[in-house]
Amino acid sequence: MALLEVKNLGISFGGLRAVNAFEVKIEKGQLYGLIGPNGAGKTTIFNLLTGVYKPTEGIIKLDGVDITRKKAIEINKAGIARTFQNIRLFKNLSVLDNVKAGLHNNYSYSTIEGLLRLPRYFKVEKEMNEKAMELLKVFDLDKEAEYKASNLPYGKQRKLEIARALATNPKLLLLDEPAAGMNPNETEELMQTIKFVQKEFEMTILLIEHDMKLVSGICEEVTVLNFGEILCQGETKAVLNDPQVITAYLGE
Numbered sequence: 001m002a003l004l005e006v007k008n009l010g011i012s013f014g015g016l017r018a019v020n021a022f023e024v025k026i027e028k029g030q031l032y033g034l035i036g037p038n039g040a041g042k043t044t045i046f047n048l049l050t051g052v053y054k055p056t057e058g059i060i061k062l063d064g065v066d067i068t069r070k071k072a073i074e075i076n077k078a079g080i081a082r083t084f085q086n087i088r089l090f091k092n093l094s095v096l097d098n099v100k101a102g103l104h105n106n107y108s109y110s111t112i113e114g115l116l117r118l119p120r121y122f123k124v125e126k127e128m129n130e131k132a133m134e135l136l137k138v139f140d141l142d143k144e145a146e147y148k149a150s151n152l153p154y155g156k157q158r159k160l161e162i163a164r165a166l167a168t169n170p171k172l173l174l175l176d177e178p179a180a181g182m183n184p185n186e187t188e189e190l191m192q193t194i195k196f197v198q199k200e201f202e203m204t205i206l207l208i209e210h211d212m213k214l215v216s217g218i219c220e221e222v223t224v225l226n227f228g229e230i231l232c233q234g235e236t237k238a239v240l241n242d243p244q245v246i247t248a249y250l251g252e
């Protein structure tokens with residue numbers, strides 16, 4: 001059974017058909033790419049998968065469970081986490097607290113336990129600190145744990161966003177243009193990090209990306225969208241060499 005199975009997904013905004021008949025099957029542990037020109041509908045698909053938008057039609061199944069009409073918070077709890085095209089960190093919180101914010105899905109104490117600083121509060125806080133530091137180490141951000149998130153350089157802010165998404169303990173991680181605004185060295189490092197997350201966390205990852213080096217370097221399969229429709233889908237190398245894709249998208 002595929003971890004993510006999407007059938008006949010569509011959404012219209014007024015007269016605009018932003019996504020039409022979108023289908024995909026992503027297996028557990030796969031690294032999958034979603035590509036296409038600006039305005040093709042990629043981010044809209046992420047918004048549909050995460051419950052930000054409700055589809056006009058179609059079915060979304062995560063691990064066999066229909067999550068199509070669930071609320072965003074329920075979908076996150078069911079196991080889908082994401083990062084955004086424009087970084088959305090808690091800028092004034094520390095790097096550590098940003099990751100801890102993601103951990104609240106899985107660690108909790110009651111308001112009373114928190115207010116009265118009961119033993120459970122200290123136990124849970126200690127566990128959360130340890131877990132958050134573990135995650136920060138993975139991303140080589142542990143030395144900056146106490147920095148304000150907004151003071152991190154751009155490439156590190158992007159990594160922190162991924163760390164925070166992983167803190168929610170997802171089954172599926174959605175990355176929206178993770179390499180946007182990065183220089184080639186940062187992109188290269190990010191590619192290694194994404195591969196590492198896939199292996200180390202046995203994570204299933206769906207990413208939107210314009211950087212073809214990144215896509216061909218790490219994605220096993222891709223779907224190319226064009227005007228909201230699937231143009232081509234399958235093994236990355238074959239898709240990127242498809243004449244239709246080259247003409248419509250790569251422009252070569």
Ligand SMILES: Nc1ncnc2c1ncn2[C@@H]1O[C@H](COP(=O)(O)OP(=O)(O)OP(=O)(O)O)[C@@H](O)[C@H]1O
Nearest residue numbers: 013016018036037038039040041042043044045085
């Ligand atoms: N809330 C909305 N209301 C109206 N139109 C929308 C809405 N969200 C997206 N669209 C439209 O849907 C189409 C697809 O947009 P989308 O942002 O998904 O494209 P994209 O492939 O992610 O593009 P990019 O690579 O530029 O981020 C665009 O024409 C966009 O203007």
